[in-house]
Amino acid sequence: MNAKRITPSKAYFEFFQINKKVEVKVIIPCEIFQIFFDQQNQLIDEIPNVISTGFFFDYVKENLILLGSKGSRFDLAEIVKIGKDDGTNMMAFNMVFNSKNKSVQNVVNTFLFDVNELHVNSHKIAEDEFIVTSVDDEIFAFPQRRNTQMIWTIVFILALMIIAFLIYMVKS
Secondary structure, three states: OOOEOOOOOEEEEEEEEEOOEEEEEEEEEHHHHHHHHHOOOOOHHHOOOEEOOOHHHHHHHHHEEEEOHHHOEOEEEEEEEEEEEOOOOEEEEEEEEEOOOOOOOEEEEOOOOOOEOOOEEEEEEEOOEEEEEEOOEOEEEOOOOOOHHHHHHHHHHHHHHHHHHHHHHHHO
């Protein structure tokens, strides 16, 4: 596809780890999205609710890449159409990736850059925290969340062991 210079646009991405899957909720302006589908001679309204093959599936697979440790690539399983909001003229999808219990380390997102060279992708990584990718900066390291529950569990077990040892020493 040849990139066209049109009004800047933005797509929104939000990541969720659910069991052995990573779901990426994507919200895309219909205007920029329709340009992509015009090149394929397909209307947005003709998109099926669940997509697991075809040009759009292949496009997402090549342009939204989730990488785990050592560069292992997550497999795109399916795309689920959430719907079109006529009030905001936005289209929403859930992109479902198989994670095999891996956590996302890096994201390469070139989604719609070939349709509009001014397009940017905004990624919600935490409450009120976003990372933006553009034609000039298409990859980012996904922030790793610490499992604080595990840390507190370890601290609690260590504290119990120390208390048990002290009681043992006092009674001896």
